Amino acid sequence: MNLDSVKRVARRTLRIFIVLLVLFLGLFIFWKYFYTYSEGYRAGLLQKFSRKGTIFKTYEGEIILSSVTSNTNIALASEKFFFSVVNDSLADVLDTLQGSFVIVHYKQKNGKVPWKGDTHYFVDDVKLKK
Numbered sequence: 001m002n003l004d005s006v007k008r009v010a011r012r013t014l015r016i017f018i019v020l021l022v023l024f025l026g027l028f029i030f031w032k033y034f035y036t037y038s039e040g041y042r043a044g045l046l047q048k049f050s051r052k053g054t055i056f057k058t059y060e061g062e063i064i065l066s067s068v069t070s071n072t073n074i075a076l077a078s079e080k081f082f083f084s085v086v087n088d089s090l091a092d093v094l095d096t097l098q099g100s101f102v103i104v105h106y107k108q109k110n111g112k113v114p115w116k117g118d119t120h121y122f123v124d125d126v127k128l129k130k
Contacts, residue, residue: 032111037120042081043103043129049094056115059085061094061123063104084117087124094126101129 048062063081083106085091094102105125112120 033109033113035110036107037110038108039106041103041105044078044081044101046094046097046100046102047080049091049098051091053114053118058115058117059091059094060118061085063102081121082119083121083123084112084119085123086116090124090126094123097126097128103127103129 042063042065044063044065046061047064049059050061051057051059061083063083064078065081066078083104085094103126104123106121106123109120109122112118116122
């Protein structure tokens with residue numbers, strides 16, 4: 001092998017490596033930030049909804065998921081569901097429903113980016129629980 005053929009093989013190997021690296025990086029970013037890991041519904045009392053953040057202002061909410069209630073409809077055993085909202089019009093609706101029992105539809109992502117929210121759960125629909 002002469003020097004030119006070695007250079008050609010080295011350049012070709014480097015190009016293939018760069019293409020595979022970019023492809024892997026693209027797939028990883030898609031899986032981490034855009035792929036929906038799970039989705040479903042949560043129902044409970046919308047306790048808190050606010051817009052917060054130091055650099056990126058995001059909408060964040062908190063629902064109390066009660067598993068046991070008393071005879072006066074007060075939650076005795078509960079857990080909190082924290083979520084983020086990206087849509088401004090949905091945020092306006094949620095802001096008016098604080099203190100109400102709601103059903104939200106969420107999508108869970110594998111990762112989070114600071115300009116979208118503080119949690120892995122993103123709410124995209126809300127209904128008032130009857």
